[in-house]
Amino acid sequence: MKRIRWFIGTVVLAGVVGLIIIRPLPFLSYPGLPYLSFFGRALYILILACLLCLYRICRGPTGADRIVAIDILGIMIVGLCAVLTISTGRSWYIDIGIAWVLQSFISTLALSKYLEGKGFDE
Amino acid sequence: MSNIIGLIFIGLGLAFDFFGALGLVRLPDVYNRLQAATKCVTLGTCSILFGTFLVVGPVASGMKALLCIIFLLLTSPVSAHAVARGAHRAGVKLCEKSVVDRYSEDKEGEA
Numbered sequence: 001m002k003r004i005r006w007f008i009g010t011v012v013l014a015g016v017v018g019l020i021i022i023r024p025l026p027f028l029s030y031p032g033l034p035y036l037s038f039f040g041r042a043l044y045i046l047i048l049a050c051l052l053c054l055y056r057i058c059r060g061p062t063g064a065d066r067i068v069a070i071d072i073l074g075i076m077i078v079g080l081c082a083v084l085t086i087s088t089g090r091s092w093y094i095d096i097g098i099a100w101v102l103q104s105f106i107s108t109l110a111l112s113k114y115l116e117g118k119g120f121d122e
Numbered sequence: 123m124s125n126i127i128g129l130i131f132i133g134l135g136l137a138f139d140f141f142g143a144l145g146l147v148r149l150p151d152v153y154n155r156l157q158a159a160t161k162c163v164t165l166g167t168c169s170i171l172f173g174t175f176l177v178v179g180p181v182a183s184g185m186k187a188l189l190c191i192i193f194l195l196l197t198s199p200v201s202a203h204a205v206a207r208g209a210h211r212a213g214v215k216l217c218e219k220s221v222v223d224r225y226s227e228d229k230e231g232e233a
């Protein structure tokens with residue numbers, strides 16, 4: 001059973017990496033963008049990393065795993081916002097990034113406080 | 123020229139982010155996963171944001187990227203420490219291969 005899971009995971013990962021190398025994402029960029037294929041591949045890689053985090057959120061055996069994965073998912077989305085700032089040329093994406101950093105920090109602190117099992121007013 | 127250097131920084135950050143997420147899937151334990159995850163915050167996303175600053179130049183969005191780096195460097199170690207402390211106090215087990223657990227020894231010494 002474990003060997004079958006290894007095989008499926010390897011095939012899926014190799015297929016996605018091959019897709020990244022062969023076809024970059026063509027949309028989400030303004031027409032005269034230089035290095036267009038680089039940014040298309042960057043978006044692919046960040047989306048793949050977000051999907052790995054989602055796997056850990058679904059499968060995590062304890063609550064702490066899920067909290068770590070939610071935190072890292074937020075950080076990856078900040079990186080995605082930074083890449084989208086360059087590739088679409090719209091500068092308000094980075095504002096979403098700043099807001100997401102602060103909000104993710106507060107929510108992670110609250111969730112770890114909940115995990116510790118005490119009240120919130122210490 | 124700064125364009126090319128920024129693209130190199132973004133590529134390095136992408137590699138760190140991807141391998142951090144892979145470590146989040148593959149490692150056996152909460153504390154090991156936290157180890158991989160904090161590396162991917164500090165080196166990965168900060169490097170992507172610095173590359174964004176180098177590519178767009180010192181305009182408003184580049185300065186906001188620098189501000190975002192400062193916020194990340196201030197907040198992410200605090201949150202990682204809080205999650206690790208909360209997990210240890212909630213009684214999440216270490217994996218079988220781990221060698222030493224200083225925090226529980228400390229708590230036994232206090233009690």
